Amino acid sequence: MKIFDDIRLLKDSDYYNNNGIFKGRIGTINSAEIRDNCFEVVFIDERFFDKNFKWTDENMSSVKDDIFLEIPIEDMEVVEESDATDEDILASIPLQNKEWWCKVENGYIVNLLGEKKNKIPYDYNS
Amino acid sequence: MSLLDGIREKVTASLSEWIKISDPKSNWTIEEFAKINYNESLIIPHCVDCIIVNQCWFKNEENKKPDEFDYSKCPEIPLEKRGLYHPDCHDKKITISNPKPNDIIVFDLERRMDYLFNKKKNWIVAMGYNEEEKNEVFQLLEKLSKESYCQGNYKNNPPSDEKKKYGFRIRINLQFPGKREKLGKIYQITSSYIVYPNGKLKNNTPIGGWN
Numbered sequence: 001m002k003i004f005d006d007i008r009l010l011k012d013s014d015y016y017n018n019n020g021i022f023k024g025r026i027g028t029i030n031s032a033e034i035r036d037n038c039f040e041v042v043f044i045d046e047r048f049f050d051k052n053f054k055w056t057d058e059n060m061s062s063v064k065d066d067i068f069l070e071i072p073i074e075d076m077e078v079v080e081e082s083d084a085t086d087e088d089i090l091a092s093i094p095l096q097n098k099e100w101w102c103k104v105e106n107g108y109i110v111n112l113l114g115e116k117k118n119k120i121p122y123d124y125n126s
Numbered sequence: 127m128s129l130l131d132g133i134r135e136k137v138t139a140s141l142s143e144w145i146k147i148s149d150p151k152s153n154w155t156i157e158e159f160a161k162i163n164y165n166e167s168l169i170i171p172h173c174v175d176c177i178i179v180n181q182c183w184f185k186n187e188e189n190k191k192p193d194e195f196d197y198s199k200c201p202e203i204p205l206e207k208r209g210l211y212h213p214d215c216h217d218k219k220i221t222i223s224n225p226k227p228n229d230i231i232v233f234d235l236e237r238r239m240d241y242l243f244n245k246k247k248n249w250i251v252a253m254g255y256n257e258e259e260k261n262e263v264f265q266l267l268e269k270l271s272k273e274s275y276c277q278g279n280y281k282n283n284p285p286s287d288e289k290k291k292y293g294f295r296i297r298i299n300l301q302f303p304g305k306r307e308k309l310g311k312i313y314q315i316t317s318s319y320i321v322y323p324n325g326k327l328k329n330n331t332p333i334g335g336w337n
Contacts, residue, residue: 004241028245030330035164035292042331048246055252060313063249065335068318070289092237094160 001073001104003032003089004082007041011075019067026079030068032092034101034109037124038070073104073124086112143278145186145219146324147179152216155180155323156293164291174291175211181323182294183225185278192282192294225325227272232319235271235329239264242332249333254308267332270300271317275327283318293320295330299337 001007005028009016012023021027021043031040045064047053055063090112093100098112107121120126154169154177162168169177175192184191195212197203209215239260243250247257255263274280275298283295297316304311314337318330 028241040289040292044245048249053248055249057252057308057311060249060252061336063336065316066318066331068289068330088237092234095157097161100163 001029001039001076001078002082002084002102003029003039003092004084005029005078006080006082007039007071007076008079009071009076013075016069016071019069021067021069027069027071027076029082032089032100032102033094034073034104035070037109038072039076041069041071041076043067043069073109074122142221142224143186144183144222144224145191146181146183146222147176147192147210148218148220149176149180149216150218152176152180156182156320157323159291166291173212173215176215176217178291179294179321180217182321183222183325184321185280186219186221187278189282190278190280190296225276227269227276229325230272230275231326232268232271233322233326233328235268235332236264238329238332246333252308253302253311253313254305259305264332266302267300267317270302271298271319271327271329274298274300275319293322293328295320297334302333 007027007029009021009023009025009027016022025043026049027041027043029039030042044066047055047063089102090096090098093102093112099115101109101111101117103110107118109117109124111117118124118126149172152172154172156178159169159177166174179192192211194210195208195215197208200213203213207213210217210219242263243257243260250263275296280296280298283297284290295318297318300315300317302313302315303309304313315333316335316337317332318334319327320330322328
């Protein structure tokens, strides 16, 4: 799990629902860094996922604004991995600091130094 | 600086519609805050509200700058304690010359172009551009973002309280020109940014909606 991966939201909450986002919705990880065990995820107008939908000058103004939410790692699953490399991630991390937690691999939050944040896999607060 | 330069600077500033937020007692900015993983316990006695806008530039108009503390609801707070964003706040508004596009540094936009063309390709195509023109679209978005910001053509885009520590968000309105069969058409799109110190804008989404 890393920047630009597509994810599926696994649960509902007041925070998500009040922002118009519900369980099952697909979004894209928008931040390189993990903050407070969360990635920032952007949810775009669902018509962008419909390959048959045709945008025209008439319907463009009806596009819904992107919605940005902080989503805890355990509340989402990857549905499509991006091809972002470690180099891409580093370039997007604040001040290119390799110590930032930035990926989730096999249940561990990791940084670009290869360090693991949590001790027990899938228990991100351990 | 010569006397004449000093006078010129003061006259220019007096005609300006722009301000810089500055806390003379703090070196903390959103950039420095990011370095410490947005750890609020390390910035005490300063607060998130002040740090995220310290040294940032805003047009001095409603909805284009951080909201100031409303003391009409707390009349008991004495005048000498009334700061800009909260009681005892050290932040000051300093008038600066109107910024020019060349003064602005946009970052994180180019690396989001793949995402834009991957997820919103049909939209870009509908405006007359094709996939090979990613760089042209990037250059246009960068140029229009700088120009529009300097014209004050943007609005605050306040996040939830939990997210405000990651920076002051704005939504810049862009008049994006169509191409080929859409030549002559202008599309009213928006691009989202976080305001960084001294004229820097961090892109959050290249095209994030309609104005």
